[in-house]
Amino acid sequence: MFTAINRRSLQQFLLPFQIRFQSTLVRAEHHNNQLTPIAITAASKVGGEITCLEAGTNCAMVADQISKVQGVKKILVAQHDCYKGLLPGDFWKDESPFILGWDIFKQFNFTHFCAGASAFGKNLLPRLSAKLDVATLSDITEVKSQDTFVRTIYAGNALATVKCNEKVKVFTVRGTSFELAAVAGGRAATEQVASPSPVGMSEWLEQSLTKSYRPELTSAKVVVSGGRGLKSGENFKLLYDLTDKMGAAVGDTRAAVDAGYVPNDMQVGQTGKIVAPVKNPFAIMLAQLKTVVLIKEAIKLAFFRLVEYLEHQH
């Protein structure tokens, strides 16, 4: 006696055993048309498919870069003049907010949503998270599995391993904890998506950025940080000379910022940019910083000589 197993009964049989595969939406970010792919690496550690969402006033160049990143399957691009400044509040009205991928989210059944823990990502992701009624894990430093992550607490004085049982895992990624995704070998398809009109609650007026050709602080391979001991803005020039030779980024402590030696966006530490979470830079250092060099005495002399030395080498 034969029992016919047709496709439908087979599907019904398999239903309980279907594993929901991971599918991550990454909110891609860029500065001045340069892609900063810190979240894509973390997404690849979650496993499964990666789709990037890019929204802005002129996305072509960045979308092109993202398409080359290995591991990205698809890019969703929303380009519109109304995205100047990319304010999260503006696109939230009932169920229509798009800039955070809300519509896309429901359409594609993503299991994870992440972005870099930049001012942009931190401003944005908790908003989507609250709409989805799920928690956000901020500033993760490690992906242990698709539902378990590590993040620092108490300004880096402790590490918490956290399990997220939410239906969608939303998290922001600390840039210095992951390698930058290689922009090579990928061939993602690009899809244009429609953008809703702005609601008009928020208006972007202007930005005043410190122009720098140096690497961005949160993703630099080497950071040279100066504190109040440098005593003046002029001495910071020594730091700049040194870092130019090394191809490093410049950071400084809150004390130096408050004393007016340098602008606030270069502050490192708990409440500035997290280069590596330190409460007292000379007391607690984490493994994210691969090498720490402390120059305690004769700072000026040491820097001068190091700069001279590096000058001779090039």
Place this chain on the structure above:
Amino acid sequence: ENTKIRVKPDHSGVVTDGVKHSMNPFCEIAVEEAVKLKEKKLIKEVVAVSCGPTQVTETIRTALAMGCDRGIHVEVSGKDYEAMGPLQISKIFAALAKKEEASLIILGKQAIDDDCNQTGQMTAALLDWPQGTFASEVTIDGEKVKVVREIDGGLETIKISMPAVLTADLRLNTPRYATLPNIMKAKKKKIANMKPADLGVDMVSRVEVLRVDEPPTRLAGVKVETVDDLVAKLRANGTI
């Protein structure tokens, strides 16, 4: 601020017994900003809210001593308090904002224990209000608020309509010390008590902390005497 953080031997968390609890520094800045706006006669009343066990009433009294008009203590204790995170708190704030018909919610940008930096953004989302986060300067202009925000690479200025949520960054202001006369006056100000259930808020959390560890200790340092040595060492370990 200088308390040494110690991880519990069983790795279940950080030792908090016997540690002095005080207002989160960013929240102090938020309170200060609200009080300044009231002193400029731009807002009518400032209500200080805190969620947690009995001890938080002390924090609310401090806010009242700084100039807030009245307080609300939302009681959360035990397991609910341990598991309480930005999502739960934002639901409470959103419910309160509607109940109190608030036009502005000002919070600190993050708590220095969990370092989440989410509550303000989540509260704004639940209310569908615009948000001005990491504010270093706030100016009320009619029905709108001009906010200068600290972002990567510098500052950004936005204008948002009220009602709105603002989160305070470090440079927004320098909080005042409560004077003794104001501390005395604060004792007479009212603090209302309520529970999350009274606001229709479910405190369930779907995030669990599996363990807490010390950060990995750094290997012993190497002392070098000359710049040549330093460069050689940095070369050797691939830094330069």
